[in-house]
Amino acid sequence: MAGGWAMIPLLLLSIVGIYIFVERLLSLKKAQAASSMRFVDRIKNMVLAGDINGAKLLCAQTNTPVSRMLQKGISRLGNPLKDIEAAIENVGKIEVSNLEKNLSTLATVAGAAPMLGFLGTVTGMIQAFIAIAQAEGSVSPKLLSSGIYEAMVTTAAGLIIGLPAYVGYNYLVSKIDKIVHAMEYSAIEFMDLLQEPQL
Numbered sequence: 001m002a003g004g005w006a007m008i009p010l011l012l013l014s015i016v017g018i019y020i021f022v023e024r025l026l027s028l029k030k031a032q033a034a035s036s037m038r039f040v041d042r043i044k045n046m047v048l049a050g051d052i053n054g055a056k057l058l059c060a061q062t063n064t065p066v067s068r069m070l071q072k073g074i075s076r077l078g079n080p081l082k083d084i085e086a087a088i089e090n091v092g093k094i095e096v097s098n099l100e101k102n103l104s105t106l107a108t109v110a111g112a113a114p115m116l117g118f119l120g121t122v123t124g125m126i127q128a129f130i131a132i133a134q135a136e137g138s139v140s141p142k143l144l145s146s147g148i149y150e151a152m153v154t155t156a157a158g159l160i161i162g163l164p165a166y167v168g169y170n171y172l173v174s175k176i177d178k179i180v181h182a183m184e185y186s187a188i189e190f191m192d193l194l195q196e197p198q199l
Helices: 004-032 039-047 052-062 065-075 080-100 103-134 141-194
Strands: none
Touching: 004 080, 004 103, 004 141, 039 052, 039 080, 039 141, 052 065, 065 080, 065 141, 080 141, 103 141
């Protein structure tokens, strides 16, 4: 195999990186679906109209980080505002943790793949020079170039895996930031609603 032993762990890293990126992307798209002002407005209107059960049902059916936060807040109606706010914050922390699931592994892939590629190159170059040293007579350019080629393949493979993983990681982080912002907005809007005189 071109590149030697290092290509096997690099292949595994690429599979892990692709899986995590696709899984997180689909999960975040679903989470973003109801992270909008329209959803929050619908919940507010239901609560103001006294349709608490309808608001709970809508949150349960929507099943996103924002809806789960609001559902917890609605289920605590009648308790002191501080208790409601604490319950929403606790759910928010859990949801953020779920959104960030496996992101550290993707970041590890982004950092480890190029380093593993360089390691494969170094060991490949060592083997190439050992072969040259053991060769009898004059060293042919073909022997030298083939050894270097084998070694450099791992560097290229490591960078090809690491760069997309790095870009993918940052893209997912930016999407999470948007969802977290929507969650914070929803929590503030809900708490403001509870402090209005009619409630």
